[in-house]
Amino acid sequence: MSGQQSALSDIARQVRRHVVRMVANARSSHVGSALSIADILTVLYFRTLKVYPDDPWREDRDRFILSKGHACTALYATLALRGFFPEKVLDTYCANGTSLPGHSTMRCVPGVEVSTGSLGHGLSLGCGLALAARRFGQKHRIFVLLSDGECDEGSTWEAALFAGHHKLDSLTAIVDFNRIQAFGDTSEVLNLEPFGDKWAAFGWETKSVDGHDLAALEAALASLPYRAGRPSLLIARTAKGKGVSFMENRLAWHYKSPNPAELEAALKELA
Amino acid sequence: MRKAFIKALTEEAARDKRIWLLTGDMGFSVFEDFAARYHDRFLNAGVAEANMTGVAAGLALSGLMPFMYSITPFVTMRCFEQLRIDVCYQNQNVRVIGGGGGLCYGSAGGTHHSLEDISLMRSLPNMTVVCPGDPREVTAAVRYSLDHSGPMYIRLGRDGDPLIHAGDVTLQPGKAITLRAGTDVCLIATGNILGNTLKAADELLKRGVSVRLISMPFVKPIDREAILSAAGATRALFTVEEHSLIGGLGSAVAEVLAESGKPVRFQRLAIPDRLFKEVGSQDYLRELIGLSPTGIAHSVLALLDRQS
Numbered sequence: 001m002s003g004q005q006s007a008l009s010d011i012a013r014q015v016r017r018h019v020v021r022m023v024a025n026a027r028s029s030h031v032g033s034a035l036s037i038a039d040i041l042t043v044l045y046f047r048t049l050k051v052y053p054d055d056p057w058r059e060d061r062d063r064f065i066l067s068k069g070h071a072c073t074a075l076y077a078t079l080a081l082r083g084f085f086p087e088k089v090l091d092t093y094c095a096n097g098t099s100l101p102g103h104s105t106m107r108c109v110p111g112v113e114v115s116t117g118s119l120g121h122g123l124s125l126g127c128g129l130a131l132a133a134r135r136f137g138q139k140h141r142i143f144v145l146l147s148d149g150e151c152d153e154g155s156t157w158e159a160a161l162f163a164g165h166h167k168l169d170s171l172t173a174i175v176d177f178n179r180i181q182a183f184g185d186t187s188e189v190l191n192l193e194p195f196g197d198k199w200a201a202f203g204w205e206t207k208s209v210d211g212h213d214l215a216a217l218e219a220a221l222a223s224l225p226y227r228a229g230r231p232s233l234l235i236a237r238t239a240k241g242k243g244v245s246f247m248e249n250r251l252a253w254h255y256k257s258p259n260p261a262e263l264e265a266a267l268k269e270l271a
Numbered sequence: 272m273r274k275a276f277i278k279a280l281t282e283e284a285a286r287d288k289r290i291w292l293l294t295g296d297m298g299f300s301v302f303e304d305f306a307a308r309y310h311d312r313f314l315n316a317g318v319a320e321a322n323m324t325g326v327a328a329g330l331a332l333s334g335l336m337p338f339m340y341s342i343t344p345f346v347t348m349r350c351f352e353q354l355r356i357d358v359c360y361q362n363q364n365v366r367v368i369g370g371g372g373g374l375c376y377g378s379a380g381g382t383h384h385s386l387e388d389i390s391l392m393r394s395l396p397n398m399t400v401v402c403p404g405d406p407r408e409v410t411a412a413v414r415y416s417l418d419h420s421g422p423m424y425i426r427l428g429r430d431g432d433p434l435i436h437a438g439d440v441t442l443q444p445g446k447a448i449t450l451r452a453g454t455d456v457c458l459i460a461t462g463n464i465l466g467n468t469l470k471a472a473d474e475l476l477k478r479g480v481s482v483r484l485i486s487m488p489f490v491k492p493i494d495r496e497a498i499l500s501a502a503g504a505t506r507a508l509f510t511v512e513e514h515s516l517i518g519g520l521g522s523a524v525a526e527v528l529a530e531s532g533k534p535v536r537f538q539r540l541a542i543p544d545r546l547f548k549e550v551g552s553q554d555y556l557r558e559l560i561g562l563s564p565t566g567i568a569h570s571v572l573a574l575l576d577r578q579s
Contacts, residue, residue, distance in 0.1 A: 079456045114332070115360050118352055124322045125357060128329015135311065136333070155353070158322035165317075 001093050011081055012042040016243045017270045018077035018090050023157045024263040026094035028102055032241035032253035034074035036211075037145060041219040043080040044143065053083035056110035062140050063113055063129050067122020068147035068176065069156055072104035075112070084111040101240045120153025122146060123173060130168040130231075141224065144173045149181030152190050157202070164203020169225040172232040175205075176211065178240040180251050196235055204233040211236030244269055273301055273370050274429040275406035279413035280338060281305045284312065287417055289334065289364075294325055295320045295341035295432035297370065302340075320345050324365075324367065331363035336417070341425065342376070343369030343385035347392060358422045359395040366416050367392070367424045370372055372402065372462055373513030375429040376541075377553040381532065385426075386542050389461075390518025392424040393491045398484050400491040402426040402444070402512075402520075404465030407441070415442040428463030429553070435465055435486070436530035445492035453481035456571055459503035460511040461520040463485045468511045470564035493523045499531055507536035507574055511567060513557070516541040536578060540570055 015038040023031040043119040045051065049062040066075045072103070073093060080087045089109065092098040101110050103117025114125050126144040133140060150156055163171055179186050186192055196206045205226035210214050217236070226232040240254070241247030258266055281304060284290040291312045292305055306313040316323035320341060327337040339346060345384070346369050347354070369388060376383035392400045401416075401423060403409040412425050432541045440448065447459070452473060460468035465486050473484040483505055485497055502508055510521040521539030528537055542560055549559060557563050561570060 118356055120321075121325055121353060121357055124325020124353070125329040125332070128326040128331075129333055130328050130329075131314075131326065132333030132335055135335075155321040155325070158317075158319035159325065162319065162322050162326065164315065197377070200579055 005215050008042055008046060009167070011046055012039050012214065012271055013041060013243070014081055015077045017267060018080070019073045019213045020244065020258060020263060020266045020270070022077070022090055022093040024258040024260075025091070026102070028094050029255045029256045029257065030070045031256070032180070032250065032256065033071040033248065035242050035244060036238045036240045037068075037071055037074050037129040037176050038243065039212045039214055040145065040174060040176065040217060041074050043214055043221060044077050045082045047218050048147055048221040049143065050140070051082070051111070053110070056084055060138065060140050063126070063142045065114055065116065065122040065126050065142070065144045067116055067144050068119065068150055068217055069103040069116030071147075072102070074169065076100050076109070079111040080108065085109045089186055096115065107267050119147070119150040120155035123156055123159035123163070126171055126173070127163050127166070127168060130163070130171040131166065133170055140170070142171045144171070146173060146175050147181070148175055148177045148179065148186050148192060149189075151175065151192055152181070160199060160202045160204065163231040167229045168231045169229055172221075172234065174226055174234045174236055176238050177235050177240040180240045180249065180254065182254055184251065192224075196233070197234045203230060205230040206233040206235065208237065211238035212242055272403065272406055272409045272429065272432050274430050275409040276368065276413060276427055277301055279410040281308065283413060283417060284309050287336070289336035291335055292332060292336040293323055293337050295323055295342045313409040317538040320350040321353050323532075325357050327365045328353070328357035328361060328363050329439050330362070331365050334365065336364045338366040340368040340370060342383060343388050344383065347385070347424070349390040351391060354375070355395055359397045362397045362421050365422050366374055367422070369424065369426045372426040372428055373464070374553045374556045375463070377556045378550055380550065381546055384547060386515045387518070388426060389490055389512070389514045389520065390522070393518065397421050398491065399423045399489070401488050402462030402490055404460060404462060404486040405432060405487050407434060407436040407440045408486065411440040411442045412488065415444070416478065419444070426462055428558040432463050433466040435469055437500050444490060445494055446491070447485045447487045447490050447494040447497040449483065449485050449497070451482060451484040453483040453505070455481045455505060456507045456509065456575070457483040457485060458509050458511055458571070459485045459487050459520070459524060460532055461490055461496070461499070462513060464511050464513045464562060467536065467562060467564045468567060471571070473565035474564055474568040478568070478572065480571065480575065487520060490523055492519050493527060495527050496526055498527045499533065502528060502531070502533050502535040507538070507571075507578065509538050509540055509571060511540045511562070513562060514541055516544055536571065536574060537576055540567055
């Protein structure tokens with residue numbers, strides 16, 4: 001691992017430490033869903049996205065939409081580490097009067113673009129942003145991070161069809177393909193396969209990557225669009241609960257909140 | 272009303288570059304001129320209303336003002352959650368345009384009737400609800416919407432709705448329009464039933480009943496002052512709407528009256544809480560449920576009889 005990648009993996013580790021602490025303190029859910037995207041968010045915010053923590057709404061910023069808004073702890077932690085707001089704010093997650101709700105809400109803190117939490121909304125919003133950017137001749141890019149379970153939603157496919165038809169090549173969707181949704185494996189609940197072929201059939205150019213390989217993620221997001229005149233789809237093969245051995249690939253950690261002993265064990269693994 | 276809508280929007284779009292028109296594959300023979308003039312601001316989003324709503328919110332987030340159109344149930348109910356979150360929760364300048372409110376598509380059957388839309392739209396935070404009573408109110412609503420900040424629902428009737436106002440109208444936010452200053456009863460109408468309500472007022476006048484007639488395009492925010500002033504000045508108040516009894520204009524006025532503490536005779540004239548099994552034209556269905564001019568007048572007289 002190069003020095004740069006080592007620094008990046010250290011950030012991803014810090015994101016995960018924040019995530020397990022926030023979820024444990026708040027007795028909230030979705031720790032597995034958040035751990036699953038820690039590496040993707042780290043690469044996005046520390047390598048890929050053109051963002052300005054000191055001027056968060058600058059017009060030429062790249063737009064990021066966390067369509068799987070239930071995994072917001074990872075987004076909040078990444079934004080704080082990137083300097084959008086103080087890390088101590090993370091301690092207030094889900095507390096009375098907090099600015100950090102359990103599903104990311106538009107401009108609740110600097111850097112959060114839109115309100116998500118109900119699945120199947122983010123990609124349509126991204127299409128609208130991409131259309132407007134084209135209309136205004138703006139060069140910024142739009143990234144939407146979806147869950148695989150979210151691809152059960154019909155609205156996701158309405159948006160996929162729309163983006164392909166309108167050749168929205170400033171739009172990149174990343175799917176956190178961890179294969180576990182709220183109440184079962186994606187293959188058992190509603191089989192999504194052949195997943196990449198479906199997107200390709202809708203007019204997207206697709207790639208697949210190990211969603212925990214920071215160098216591979218960085219490379220996969222380095223040159224966009226994958227093909228001029230097409231929206232890009234990156235299927236990130238991930239493990240739910242990644243980074244904490246007893247949470248990895250376990251459905252229960254979609255909902256469970258770590259008790260004090262589990263938190264301690266998790267932080268030890270993430271030390 | 273749809274022609275008045277597109278005419279006003281086409282005129283305003285020449286001046287206001289924020290205006291986009293999105294449609295869920297509706298508007299054949301009506302939207303072509305707009306599409307030709309402003310091809311880069313016209314978007315047929317396909318028969319995919321949920322996505323159209325999200326796209327509209329994304330455009331609005333970027334500083335544009337999308338008008339999204341379809342037949343009323345499809346542009347309010349099919350995409351209700353997108354309206355709730357993407358548009359209203361995020362307080363975006365999206366204009367939701369419902370064509371064929373109430374029973375305009377009478378013979379098309381229940382899928383195309385729109386009897387719950389006002390209730391649903393009224394319940395959404397940040398949403399302003401406007402039901403123009405005639406084509407001139409439609410024009411006024413389009414113009415008003417350009418200065419309005421936040422989401423709006425505009426409920427249209429059909430082409431061929433009668434002109435009620437003699438000349439141009441200007442909408443003031445949340446304000447009703449008094450058409451006649453009678454003293455015996457007050458009829459408050461919203462949307463496309465205004466024409467029949469006016470005819471009912473004529474019938475009542477012939478029977479010696481003087482009617483204060485109010486057009487109330489804004490169901491939300493509601494004009495409390497107009498309601499309470501009418502309650503003090505007339506013997507009975509009636510709301511008239513081509514919408515369910517539940518949650519529409521009648522409910523909004525009842526809320527104001529109930530909390531005012533004023534003793535007032537009040538009746539909602541609307542569509543009973545049932546699905547239509549009957550099939551027929553808008554006028555035929557209006558007749559069946561007592562929303563013809565005579566039906567409205569009859570309900571008024573019946574209440575006055577009971578009162579005396």
